Amino acid sequence: MQVPVLKHLDNGDTELHMLDLNDVIYICVENRTLVYHTVDQAYRHISTLSDWEDHLTEYGFDLTDKTNLVNISKIKKLDSKQGKLYFEEEPTSKSKFATIAFIKQKLFKNLILRAIANNKGTSLEYNLKGQGKGARLESENSLAD
Known part of the structure; x- marks a missing residue:
C-alpha cells in the first residue's frame, strides 16, 4: 500500500511523495504529526488542508x-x-x-x-x-x- 506523504528537501521546501509502506521501518509522532521513517529518510504525514493546498494547486x-x-x-x-x-x-x-x-x-x-x-x-x-x-x-x- 502507498500513502501520500511530504518529503523534506534540502532547501526547506516539501515535495509530495508516494511512500510504499513496505519501505517503512517505523512510524512515530513528532510535534503532533505522524512521521514515517525508512532506512534513509523521514516523511511527514499530510495532515492539514493547507499542506494539500500547497501541493495540489498545480493540479x-x-x-x-x-x-x-x-x-x-x-x-x-x-x-x-x-x-x-x-x-x-x-x-x-x-x-x-x-x-x-x-x-x-x-x-x-x-x-x-x-x-x-x-x-x-x-x-x-x-x-x-x-x-x-x-x-x-x-x-x-x-x-x-
Missing part, C-alpha cells in the same frame, strides 16, 4: 473556504446565493457540493464562471445592463444562480 485545486479544497475543473454550477459549488449541471437535493466563501465568490466569480463554461463545453457570454456610470456586465449563461 487545478483551489481553497474555496476554510474547509474545502476544490478541483476547479469539476465544477458545473455555482449557487451564489447559498455559496455552493456543484459538480453536476442540474443539481438535486442529493447532489454533492462544496461551499465557497462570499469573499472568494466576489473576488473570483468571473474565473469560476469561465471554469464552469469550460467544464460544460459552453461559452461565457455577457450583456451590458444599464447605461452610463450604472452600466455593468452580466453573465448571460445559466452557470450561476
Whole structure:
C-alpha cells in the first residue's frame, strides 16, 4: 500500500511523495504529526488542508473556504446565493457540493464562471445592463444562480 506523504528537501521546501509502506521501518509522532521513517529518510504525514493546498494547486485545486479544497475543473454550477459549488449541471437535493466563501465568490466569480463554461463545453457570454456610470456586465449563461 502507498500513502501520500511530504518529503523534506534540502532547501526547506516539501515535495509530495508516494511512500510504499513496505519501505517503512517505523512510524512515530513528532510535534503532533505522524512521521514515517525508512532506512534513509523521514516523511511527514499530510495532515492539514493547507499542506494539500500547497501541493495540489498545480493540479487545478483551489481553497474555496476554510474547509474545502476544490478541483476547479469539476465544477458545473455555482449557487451564489447559498455559496455552493456543484459538480453536476442540474443539481438535486442529493447532489454533492462544496461551499465557497462570499469573499472568494466576489473576488473570483468571473474565473469560476469561465471554469464552469469550460467544464460544460459552453461559452461565457455577457450583456451590458444599464447605461452610463450604472452600466455593468452580466453573465448571460445559466452557470450561476
